[in-house]
Amino acid sequence: MANRWFIAYCAGLMLMAIGAVPAWATTVKTFAFEEMCETAQTIVHVRCLARKNAIFPKRKGIFTQTRFRVLEVVKGQADSEMVLVLPGGEWEGRRTYVPGIPQFAADKETVLFLSKTDNFGSPWPVGLGQGCYQVQVDEGEIRRVRLRQGHTPLPPDVRVKPATTSHIDMALRDFLASVREVLDLPKNDSPSKQ
Secondary structure (H helix, E strand, C coil), X not given: CHHHHHHHHHHHHHHHHHCCCCXXXXXXXXXXXXXXXXXXXXXXXXXXXXXXXXXXXXXXXXXXXXXXXXXXXXXXXXXXXXXXXXXXXXECCEEECCCCCCCCCCCCEEEEEECCCCCCCCCCECCHHHHEXXXXXXXXXXXXXXXXXXXXXXXXXCCCCCCCCCEEEEEHHHHHHHHHHHHCCCCCCCCCCC
């Protein structure tokens, strides 16, 4: 008994000597496609215009501020541009990484499933990376949504064999039609540049 106490005491002293080491953990609920469609306050097809790192006087930590042009609103309401402010990034030689927080690149398109705005006015992707579907644009300007098995929930009509590939591509028009079908929304008669 005394040995265990002594070992715990020494371990505690070692931890105090080393100093506190910050540990980051992210636990995210896994969403089914239907649940994600229903949970999202807003669903939009966007193009990333710019991203920059930022700090804010009333918030602790480093953030990445990403500005998007809204190409199409599928659910909810959105202005022609929107900004997401998510934790993580670099500032004056310091770097913060939060697992699960999506990264966006300028000129790349995405379909975002977004929550209500937080206390600082920014929506978040539902399920973090789960609510971000990359859109690939080929040479003929045909847009396809990249479905990544195990990372993004799959629409109900998509079936893949587990070992065949890490992703499949689905026409953006069909993907958005799947979202509208789940939400029982009317089909969009004039899809935007799909």
